[in-house]
Amino acid sequence: MTANTGKPARAIPGQPDMWVLVLFEALVFTAYFAVYLFHRSAHSELFLRSQARLDPRFGTLNTLLMLTSSLFMLRCVQASRAGAIRAAMTSALITGLLGTAFGVSKITEWIRLVHGGSGFTSNEFFEYYFFLTGIHFLHLLIGFVAIGVIACQLRRRERRSQEVVETCATYWHTVDLLWVLIFSLLTW
Amino acid sequence: MRSIAWHWRNNPKRELWLAWYATVVFYNIFFIVFFPVTHAQPPPHPGWSDAQVAYWFARSHGGLLAGFAIMFAIAGLTAPQNALIAYSMRRMSVSRAFAYSYLVMYSLSALPGMLLLCVVLSVGALRPGRDPAQLHWLYDFGFLSFTGTMGIFLIGSLVWMLAILLDKNRVMPKWFGYLNLCNALTEVVVAPAWIFRTGVLTWNGLISWWINIAVFGIYTGAFIMQLRNLILREDFGDGPLPSLAEATR
Numbered sequence: 001m002t003a004n005t006g007k008p009a010r011a012i013p014g015q016p017d018m019w020v021l022v023l024f025e026a027l028v029f030t031a032y033f034a035v036y037l038f039h040r041s042a043h044s045e046l047f048l049r050s051q052a053r054l055d056p057r058f059g060t061l062n063t064l065l066m067l068t069s070s071l072f073m074l075r076c077v078q079a080s081r082a083g084a085i086r087a088a089m090t091s092a093l094i095t096g097l098l099g100t101a102f103g104v105s106k107i108t109e110w111i112r113l114v115h116g117g118s119g120f121t122s123n124e125f126f127e128y129y130f131f132l133t134g135i136h137f138l139h140l141l142i143g144f145v146a147i148g149v150i151a152c153q154l155r156r157r158e159r160r161s162q163e164v165v166e167t168c169a170t171y172w173h174t175v176d177l178l179w180v181l182i183f184s185l186l187t188w
Numbered sequence: 189m190r191s192i193a194w195h196w197r198n199n200p201k202r203e204l205w206l207a208w209y210a211t212v213v214f215y216n217i218f219f220i221v222f223f224p225v226t227h228a229q230p231p232p233h234p235g236w237s238d239a240q241v242a243y244w245f246a247r248s249h250g251g252l253l254a255g256f257a258i259m260f261a262i263a264g265l266t267a268p269q270n271a272l273i274a275y276s277m278r279r280m281s282v283s284r285a286f287a288y289s290y291l292v293m294y295s296l297s298a299l300p301g302m303l304l305l306c307v308v309l310s311v312g313a314l315r316p317g318r319d320p321a322q323l324h325w326l327y328d329f330g331f332l333s334f335t336g337t338m339g340i341f342l343i344g345s346l347v348w349m350l351a352i353l354l355d356k357n358r359v360m361p362k363w364f365g366y367l368n369l370c371n372a373l374t375e376v377v378v379a380p381a382w383i384f385r386t387g388v389l390t391w392n393g394l395i396s397w398w399i400n401i402a403v404f405g406i407y408t409g410a411f412i413m414q415l416r417n418l419i420l421r422e423d424f425g426d427g428p429l430p431s432l433a434e435a436t437r
Contacts, residue, residue: 021366028374031399035388120383127387131380131395138376142369 013077014167022174025139029178032135033185036128043124050125051187053118058109059187062102063180069098070176077169080154080162088165089154095172096147099140102179106137132182136175143175204275204419207268211412214265217258226255228309230401231331231392235385238320241327245312252313256306263303270294273348273411276418280355281428290347297340305334335391338378338400345372357429364414371407374400 012019040047076091110130113119120130146168153160196202222229227248236244245252270291277287308330312323345368352365378396380389388394 015362017362017366020363021370024367024370025373028370028399028403031402032395035394035399039388120380124387127384127389131377131389135373135377138373 014165014170015163018167018170022170025174025178029181032132033181036132036185039124039128046123047125050118050123050129053113053116054129054187055109055112056187058105059183062105062109063183065098065102065105066176066179069095069102070173072098073169073172076150077166080160080165085154085157085160089151092147092150092154096144099143099147099172103137103140106133129186132186136178136182139175139178143172146171200424201419201422204272204422207272207275208412208415208419210265211269211272211415214262214269215408215412217262221255221258225258226251226309228252228255228305228334230397231335233392234328234331234381234390236324236327238324241324242320244327245309245323246316249313249316252309256310259302259306263298263306266298266302267295272415276359276415277348277351279357279359279418279422280351281357282351282354286347286351290344290351293340293344293347297337297344300333300337301341302334305330308333331391332382335378335397336381338375342372342375345369345375359418360414364410367407367410371403374403 072091072095076088076095079085079088079091110133113126118126120126150165150168153165195205199205232244233240273294274287274291277290278284280286308326312318312326312330349365349368349372352360352368353362377389377400378391381391381393381396384390384393389396391397
């Protein structure tokens with residue numbers, strides 16, 4: 001039996017089922033990263049030479065956009081919890097705009113790289129680079145659906161499900177976390 | 189035996205159990221045929237020369253013919269499996285369109301996703317005297333159609349996911365809906381197999397095949413168990429769940 005300490009019980013944000021996706025995706029990406037690091041250590045000179053062809057400004061900008069979008073997603077959840085629907089909607093909109101800016105920046109970076117002669121098939125580093133950033137981009141697109149679900153929930157007002165809002169927010173934070181890991185691995 | 193005979197005559201879930209056992213039998217035979225019998229999985233190297241491919245056909249000749257003969261005989265077992273999954277969606281509080289679209293998509297996807305490989309590799313094995321360049325063409329066609337077209341399963345997985353997440357009857361747990369999304373995302377990863385002949389993204393690559401097959405194995409095990417749970421919980425009742433009816437009252 002648990003003693004009643006008077007503190008409110010700590011609940012998992014959103015549906016606990018969403019954490020299955022978060023953990024499973026973390027496992028899958030850990031496997032991708034392990035394969036990448038193994039090949040990076042085997043061909044470190046090629047990887048370092050290829051990394052130097054990346055424009056660090058894009059990576060830094062994208063990371064800032066992603067982290068800021070996560071901050072606004074957090075504000076959206078907090079506002080929704082407090083019942084401040086208008087503020088929550090504004091934060092969700094800003095999150096979506098920052099995500100869009102990230103997507104545009106990523107596509108621009110891809111185009112510049114390809115025009116500069118560094119395509120998907122150029123060498124082993126760029127094979128990983130385009131694969132990891134591409135699969136992350138796919139996660140980002142699903143993230144836009146999650147923001148759409150949040151917007152629909154917020155519009156429902158009385159029948160709004162805070163659990164669904166937090167579930168979608170959890171997904172967005174996962175996309176952010178994956179980007180930070182990909183950025184760290186591909187840039188350094 | 190008497191117990192089986194009794195269930196055969198009286199169990200109202202006998203058709204559902206038949207479909208479920210058909211699924212279990214299919215995947216077991218699928219594994220035996222594709223892995224130890226034909227050696228079609230894990231896939232051989234995509235960068236082989238004509239001579240190496242011709243040697244592979246010659247070495248696997250008996251296994252390819254015997255194994256794929258079994259696959260042609262049991263390929264129909266995918267139908268009850270798809271029907272059972274569609275049935276799970278018909279028990280949900282979502283539109284019938286989900287079940288029907290899934291059924292059509294998965295029925296069609298069995299063609300490039302499994303049968304084409306069986307046909308093409310059988311054609312190669314049945315005419316061992318062919319020009320090695322032609323055998324190589326068949327080899328590429330077979331494995332690219334098998335591995336490279338996994339994307340067609342993507343939309344099917346997303347349809348099932350959406351049905352589970354929208355469902356109010358709690359037919360399947362939500363985590364399984366999200367697992368469908370994980371499976372769908374790994375189906376995309378095999379697409380670069382069309383481009384690469386060496387590396388981790390080839391049709392037998394570490395990422396495109398080995399990690400993918402691990403995810404697919406977990407997903408398949410999970411959906412077979414979830415279908416079993418569905419049948420165990422099936423009460424053939426109609427209308428909204430008592431708890432939902434109470435909530436809307």
